[in-house]
Amino acid sequence: MKKLKFLFTASRASHIENFHMPAINALRQNGHTVDTATEDYIKENLVDHSYNLIFQKKIYSPRNIRTINKLSKIIKSNSYDVIISNTTLAGVITRLAISKLKKKPYHIYICHGYLFNDDNSKKAKLYRRIEKSTSSKIDLLLTMNNDDLEIAKKYVFCKNIQYINGMGIDSNKFPVLSADECNSFRKSLGIKENDFVFLCVAEFSERKNQQLIIRAFSELLKTKPDSVLLFAGNGELLENCKALAEYYEISHKVRFLGYITDTNILYRSAQAIISASHIEGLPFNIMEALECGIPAIVSKIKGHKDLIIDGFNGMLFADNDQIGLSEKMSELSNSEIYNKIKKNVFLESKYEVSEATEVLLHYYLQLSETIPTYSV
Numbered sequence: 001m002k003k004l005k006f007l008f009t010a011s012r013a014s015h016i017e018n019f020h021m022p023a024i025n026a027l028r029q030n031g032h033t034v035d036t037a038t039e040d041y042i043k044e045n046l047v048d049h050s051y052n053l054i055f056q057k058k059i060y061s062p063r064n065i066r067t068i069n070k071l072s073k074i075i076k077s078n079s080y081d082v083i084i085s086n087t088t089l090a091g092v093i094t095r096l097a098i099s100k101l102k103k104k105p106y107h108i109y110i111c112h113g114y115l116f117n118d119d120n121s122k123k124a125k126l127y128r129r130i131e132k133s134t135s136s137k138i139d140l141l142l143t144m145n146n147d148d149l150e151i152a153k154k155y156v157f158c159k160n161i162q163y164i165n166g167m168g169i170d171s172n173k174f175p176v177l178s179a180d181e182c183n184s185f186r187k188s189l190g191i192k193e194n195d196f197v198f199l200c201v202a203e204f205s206e207r208k209n210q211q212l213i214i215r216a217f218s219e220l221l222k223t224k225p226d227s228v229l230l231f232a233g234n235g236e237l238l239e240n241c242k243a244l245a246e247y248y249e250i251s252h253k254v255r256f257l258g259y260i261t262d263t264n265i266l267y268r269s270a271q272a273i274i275s276a277s278h279i280e281g282l283p284f285n286i287m288e289a290l291e292c293g294i295p296a297i298v299s300k301i302k303g304h305k306d307l308i309i310d311g312f313n314g315m316l317f318a319d320n321d322q323i324g325l326s327e328k329m330s331e332l333s334n335s336e337i338y339n340k341i342k343k344n345v346f347l348e349s350k351y352e353v354s355e356a357t358e359v360l361l362h363y364y365l366q367l368s369e370t371i372p373t374y375s376v
Contacts, residue, residue: 113281147302168356204235267292
């Protein structure tokens with residue numbers, strides 16, 4: 001088998017560590033070299049070499065020009081066979097870095113969710129123009145929801161576009177817990193036995209839209225006072241959301257838990273998960289919730305629609321629709337409706353990390369003679 005040299009790029013080191021380690025481990029176990037170029041270094045020994053680059057969120061920032069030049073030199077000096085780029089900003093910067101080279105490596109771009117929809121907004125037009133103008137530097141484009149797949153095909157962001165079932169989740173991290181364990185955890189948070197617990201697991205940001213959840217929950221409490229809302233995560237809008245809960249005088253019903261490493265106990269102790277995101281790729285939090293058997297109430301956007309069927313294994317509401325979300329929360333807390341939906345909640349095996357990684361390795365190793373078997 002031909003041994004290949006890989007470079008994974010992403011805006012943050014945490015992105016690689018959270019989503020790509022199963023495939024990277026499999027590649028290295030089979031003798032391939034894997035380097036990374038991200039902001040901040042990858043944890044020691046996870047890859048062969050880690051490069052630290054600076055990515056500015058404003059794509060036209062002069063600092064990004066320096067990053068493009070630095071990344072181009074890194075690629076040239078290491079003679080990589082395959083570049084695997086991730087996230088919008090790092091993806092564009094990687095394409096521009098490759099464009100400066102005479103000898104170009106095979107380039108795979110994984111779309112974790114385009115930051116735009118197929119509409120005529122100024123934002124969508126700008127992002128589409130950027131994607132289209134750099135698309136010639138992509139040899140293979142991998143998308144993970146049907147909306148992004150159709151967008152990529154419609155605007156021809158690459159000649160070779162394929163669909164994947166995300167990066168996969170490890171079901172071993174979500175073992176079934178006893179009722180006593182879950183009840184003990186609920187009691188530690190001051191949750192009463194008959195309380196209906198809604199859960200949101202996400203970084204606090206404009207994109208994740210937690211403010212809408214708080215507003216909708218304040219409406220729900222007027223008719224469903226035996227309800228509790230849990231938030232797990234940190235982020236720049238955390239304090240803003242705490243203040244909003246205080247403004248609506250519902251702080252006693254909302255728990256801000258911060259960053260939680262053991263999310264399994266959260267999922268197993270809640271009745272439903274909520275996401276009001278504006279944009280997604282294929283969200284881990286919803287897949288994890290389905291793996292744990294709890295229904296989801298989610299905004300009707302790409303990524304969510306690939307996982308949730310309204311009225312079957314969860315509920316959908318229109319993006320940014322506060323009243324719609326509150327109504328869905330009220331509806332799901334009805335025991336008859338809840339039990340009907342809950343029996344349909346499960347995660348298909350195609351989203352399991354072993355199956356997802358096998359698919360990724362197939363695409364990653366097209367330049368090699370054989371494809372290794374994935375092992376944890």
